[in-house]
Amino acid sequence: MSEDIKKMIIDYIKKEYLEEDSGVTVNESTKLISSGIVDSFSMVSLKMFLEKKFSIKIPDDKATPEAFDSVNNIMNLLKEYTKS
Amino acid sequence: MAYSEKAKSFYDDTLKNIRQDGLFKEERFIESPQAANIKVEFPLGAQQKQVLNFCANNYLGLSSHPEVVKAAHDGLDSRGYGMSSVRFICGTQDIHHELEDKLTKFLGTEDTILFPSCMEANAAIFEVMLDKEDAMISDRLVHASIVDGMRLSKAQLFNYKHNNMAHLEEKLQETQNCRFRLIITDGVFSMDGDLAKLDEICNLAEKYDAMVMVDDSHASGFIGKTGRGTHEHFNVMGRVDVITTTLGKALGGATGGCVSGRKGIVDLCRQRARPYLFSNTVPPVVVAASIKVIDLISDTTERRDKLERNTKYFREKMTKAGLDIKEGETPIVPVMLYNAKLAQDVARDMYTEGIYVIGFFFPVVAQGQARIRTQISADHEIEHIDKAVAAFTKVGAKYNILGKKRDEIIAMYGM
Numbered sequence: 001m002s003e004d005i006k007k008m009i010i011d012y013i014k015k016e017y018l019e020e021d022s023g024v025t026v027n028e029s030t031k032l033i034s035s036g037i038v039d040s041f042s043m044v045s046l047k048m049f050l051e052k053k054f055s056i057k058i059p060d061d062k063a064t065p066e067a068f069d070s071v072n073n074i075m076n077l078l079k080e081y082t083k084s
Numbered sequence: 085m086a087y088s089e090k091a092k093s094f095y096d097d098t099l100k101n102i103r104q105d106g107l108f109k110e111e112r113f114i115e116s117p118q119a120a121n122i123k124v125e126f127p128l129g130a131q132q133k134q135v136l137n138f139c140a141n142n143y144l145g146l147s148s149h150p151e152v153v154k155a156a157h158d159g160l161d162s163r164g165y166g167m168s169s170v171r172f173i174c175g176t177q178d179i180h181h182e183l184e185d186k187l188t189k190f191l192g193t194e195d196t197i198l199f200p201s202c203m204e205a206n207a208a209i210f211e212v213m214l215d216k217e218d219a220m221i222s223d224r225l226v227h228a229s230i231v232d233g234m235r236l237s238k239a240q241l242f243n244y245k246h247n248n249m250a251h252l253e254e255k256l257q258e259t260q261n262c263r264f265r266l267i268i269t270d271g272v273f274s275m276d277g278d279l280a281k282l283d284e285i286c287n288l289a290e291k292y293d294a295m296v297m298v299d300d301s302h303a304s305g306f307i308g309k310t311g312r313g314t315h316e317h318f319n320v321m322g323r324v325d326v327i328t329t330t331l332g333k334a335l336g337g338a339t340g341g342c343v344s345g346r347k348g349i350v351d352l353c354r355q356r357a358r359p360y361l362f363s364n365t366v367p368p369v370v371v372a373a374s375i376k377v378i379d380l381i382s383d384t385t386e387r388r389d390k391l392e393r394n395t396k397y398f399r400e401k402m403t404k405a406g407l408d409i410k411e412g413e414t415p416i417v418p419v420m421l422y423n424a425k426l427a428q429d430v431a432r433d434m435y436t437e438g439i440y441v442i443g444f445f446f447p448v449v450a451q452g453q454a455r456i457r458t459q460i461s462a463d464h465e466i467e468h469i470d471k472a473v474a475a476f477t478k479v480g481a482k483y484n485i486l487g488k489k490r491d492e493i494i495a496m497y498g499m
Contacts (some may be wrong), residue, residue, distance in 0.1 A: 019245065019248075036450040036451035037452055042224060044241050044243075045242060
């Protein structure tokens, strides 16, 4: 199940933030924020996508660049807010 | 709480880290009026040096134009130094109204409201226009002040890949249920110097019943046949709902900005825009000078035409010399270096050669996109441009980057 979610997030990142000819590969540990694939501005739309998809609310103080810096980190965030 | 040892060491450490990361911004001291040719002291205490300025937003060369300076003196003499108030209390003079009317006429809109800066215009507009049932759909490379402004609004935020119209259309389809949609873009993107596809954006806006907002700070005064901006360039005057722009670049270079566009939106800004309600009025001296600037550039396109010729000449020469510049037609000409340290080293060597340019790197531009952003001015003469190209050629040869493209430069210096 978690593999499906990872894939879904990776697909979203590729579709939303990368040009088709960028040649950049994204996997679960790829640095997203610190490598510049997702900038702090685009992080807002990524957060919104996750909140909508999983019907959760991620508090702004938890939506840090570190928390969004890889798909693995995002998975940790999701675990915390999809508990209930 | 006192400025404790704990607080002091935190701030000191932060500064130390900024230095260690090579991101510390050092100011150079210009000891002459802003112009193509300036006297600079750098570093502090060093001998003054005469250099050519290739990184000012002084596109039309009006920052120190004698008639603009005279108008500023006249404004100072006739209307005083400051207003000591905000607009709606007792901070509005006749000349504020006069400048708003002139800007409206120049930009070809319905109405205009002045702000202390374009940053404050951008801080105001989204909160005034939109609420939580609305959507802001923004190009991903818009100016930081637009991003800050959008953060102040309750509206939902969507963004589309830079200048990617198919992606914008997807976002418009995705947000069909929203009450209002506002497409948001820079007219000219400040880091890449490319133009928003405003004609296609307006077509999509009309197809999907959305509004269009453009920040034309790097366009007003010189883009388009008569310098009205990107809406003139793309022949969509009257189809853009809101333009924000600055008086601090081509239009005199001091400070001040505005929101110009649909009358109802401008009227609402006068009632609800927080930077308008709580920030001091643009000083009379700036207003008087800005009125002169609008008169000067309305009478003739001479400066705008010279800027166009200079830009074309510089772009051709730099390409021929083998520098990797971003293609385009605007006077923002990024010289791509990809590596932050390389960008800083080249900028330093250029200063030694008598050319004032600055390296830009992450987080100002994306990782691996470090560059020197050069900007051309109507104040530049051909000999100035030739000297800059010769300096870039000499420094480029030193670092062995002439004729090299992205992959080769990254292979030598890393990202």
